[in-house]
Amino acid sequence: MARRKNKITKISILILMLLSLFLGVKYYKVLDEFNAYAQSSDLENKVLESQLTEILHKYDSVSAKNKIDSIKFDQVIKPNNSNAIVDKSSKSSLVQDSIVFYAKELQTAKKENRNLTVANLVETKKNNSKTNNLSxxxxxxxxxxxxxxxxxxxxxxxxxxxxxxxxxxxxxxxxxxxxxxxxxxxxxxxxxxxxxxxxxxxxxxxxxxxxxxxxxxxxxxxxxxxxxxxxxxxxxxxxxxxxxxxxxxxxxxxxxxx
CATH class of the missing domain: 2.60.40.10 (Immunoglobulins)
Structure with missing residues (x-):
């Protein structure tokens, strides 16, 4: 009887050890995956921040250039050349709208933890411009x-x-x-x-x-x-x-x- 109890005890201990070993391996595996995911997310966030910073810098540069050009045009162009001023302001407005669109999309991508490039944004804007009408x-x-x-x-x-x-x-x-x-x-x-x-x-x-x-x-x-x-x-x-x-x-x- 005592031998049987000892045998059952040993088997129970062995099962517990195997279960503990399995859970320990599983825990470390999940921990490694979590650390890898955290590193990947951090890298993606840094890439998005870099892209956003570059685009905002270009936006500031374009805005400053437009202000300088606007002053030059006001001083040089005569009233009968008003069409040229309208054309230039229209082009600069389009550039600014595009940059603002890209900046907003990058901010959204950062929140959603997505690695979105400027090329993807151009394609997205092109698709969004389509309607449900034939062309x-x-x-x-x-x-x-x-x-x-x-x-x-x-x-x-x-x-x-x-x-x-x-x-x-x-x-x-x-x-x-x-x-x-x-x-x-x-x-x-x-x-x-x-x-x-x-x-x-x-x-x-x-x-x-x-x-x-x-x-x-x-x-x-x-x-x-x-x-x-x-x-x-x-x-x-x-x-x-x-x-x-x-x-x-x-x-x-x-x-x-x-």
Whole structure:
């Protein structure tokens, strides 16, 4: 009986020792991880402080330079050069707004313990400037001549416009079928529209258009092309304005010269 009790006691002590050893190893491992995290956080904070200090220093330098330039311009530029002063103040205002934006973002990043660079901030500001509207880029138009035996090739006139553009990538716009309206305005400010085509909104707003095209938009850059039939009596020499619409919002424009 006594031997059995001694055996149970030894086993219990051994189990307690193993448990203590396991907990001790676990404790030191967690302690090492905590110390490594603290060092990493401290390093990130120092990097953010350095970036913020540098940007604030640039901001102070730009502010001081703008004050000096403003004094020089007031002394040198005459009243009839007011446009130059407005342009310069507009540029300096944009620079100041950008620096203030970066400084605020770095302060926020520091609070959230994030390592944010100036490059990241530029990309963030670019993304924030986007809305939930489509945008048409790289708009170009070319005249299309249709030849026949009745006319000489040199005498043929353009009868269509081929209008191509790119719907810009935008993650804020829902995917799916999008109907795009192309409006062609001639040099006399007349809208070219065979059959007087137009669409009307729920608010009774009418949009007269020259051609429409439907495309499948999947939140990526999407190339779109369509043809506009020209009205003979409205096709004259000069500059034509090409407007691109979606949901009664103008999303792009360009000039075509004929």
């Amino acid at each position: 048409a880029l790289n708009i170009n138009a070319k005249g299309v001549k249709i030849y026949s035996d009745a006319y000489k090739m040199s005498e043929a006139k353009i009868q269509q416009l081929r209008v191509c553009f790119t719907l810009e990538e935008n993650q804020l716009v829902n995917s799916g079928e999008k109907t795009i309206y192309v409006q062609v305005v001639n040099p006399k400010n007349q809208i070219i529209s065979l059959g007087d085509t137009f669409v009307e909104s729920d608010a009774n707003v009418k949009l007269q258009y020259s051609a429409s095209v439907t495309t499948n938009y999947q939140k990526k850059d999407t190339d779109v092309c369509t043809y506009v039939d020209l009205e003979k009596n409205k096709t004259i020499k000069g500059k034509y304005k090409i407007n691109i619409y979606h949901d009664f919002v103008k999303i792009g424009t360009t000039i075509f010269e004929y």
